[in-house]
Amino acid sequence: MYGSGILRGLGVTLKHFVNTYLDDIRWGFRRHIPDEAFPIRQGLDTRGVFTVEYPDEKLAMWERFRFIPFLVIENHDHPERPGHDWCTSCGICAKVCPPQCIWIVRGNDPETGRPVPEPQAFYIDIDICMNCGLCAEFCPFDAIKMDHDYELASYDRTSAHIFDKQRLSKEFRYWQSIAPTRAEEEAEARGGWEHKDVLKQKAKEAKAKEN
Template identity: 70%
Template sequence: MYGLGILKGLGVTIRHFVNTYVEDVKLGARKATTGNSFQERQSVDSKGLYTVQYPEEKIAVPERFRFIPFLVTEDPDHPERPGQDWCTSCGICAKVCPPQCIWIVRGEDPVTKRPIPQPEAFFIDIDICMNCGFCAEFCPFDAIKMDHDYELADYDRTETHIFDKKALSKPFSYWMSIAPTTVYEEARDRGAWEHSDVVKELRKKGETPTPYTEPYQVAKMRFASGDTPAAAAVQEVATVAATGEDPETARLRRRKEALERKLALEAKANK
């Protein structure tokens, strides 16, 4: 009874010590051939201890890892809404934020001055943000997500740590690359890959949204096939890539053209 716990603890320590070198010997030969020894070493099947040579080596973060939020936008090559924000500037994220580090300026129509569902400006003070994830949990449009980029150290904390809309915006494909399981679950809940507002509009018109059961890349291009404005937009993206036009200029131009197509379709429907 006495000293048994100490012996058990020492046994665990010795076992970890031995397994550390056994695993290193096993992976020694594969390191030169496959180069994946570090990934294997930090997997759940690995035994013993290992040293991370940071920053050359980095431990893979889990999908549910939470760091500074970012805003989801459509991919630049999206047929109908290239680069368009998912955020509708509803302000729920700013209201539920515990440290109140989110500031939003809602956009307005330049002619009527009425508010439009699009943020004019969006700021997050990353020094105040506590990475709780409340903004992502409460967002009804899946427009704000928690990032995996934790290397944000800087010598200046006055301005560089206040991220604006440009610094916060990242395409939907990036969100899918870091959290594929969560992306699929959200698409399943929406019933389609598109933004929830797009899904509502399609159903009002009697059209079927892109099913989430299809792979995303296939689904994104499915409704852009054939002789349609969307297909022309896809061809235009390919043309821009070939001519080497400035990406930001091309994105704004495609966005303007997509808006013009939308207004033309609405005008045609109201006749």
């Protein structure tokens, strides 16, 4: 019949329209709880049209979502190494970064002048970073991770988007909070929750005590 396609299309639109209200009734006030409602309402069971009123509402990020990298530092209330860098300034991340947007300055011992395994300075140009995650994949010390914070726009086009070490550094517990499963998997592979060097040192001390 002439026009039957148009009628079918209007029927589909009407179905989505009605289902949107049915979904809203089904979820009631719970639809405003992002961590609970959003992941389900984005799922296959949702029939209506799902709208997020950004920035008042925000979608929950998946663990593997990646934006700009950040540097892991020890928690500030750590008993032995508060706020200590996990990064040893080995330079691997800077080497593998495809657009070469990482700059690292290795630290030196102020007394001896000899290099120490920590960065004196660490910069990432976030306008050049393409969010590939290779730096995090290659880091042998689990010291650089991909962040979930995507609200980084600013009107300053000069230096505001070159993040320095202070801006990049976040406590280890932050990584545990945004990627609990991955943090646990990595700790298991490392042999504990501590930094690799600390674990090595502890194993060495335990061996020395045994002998």
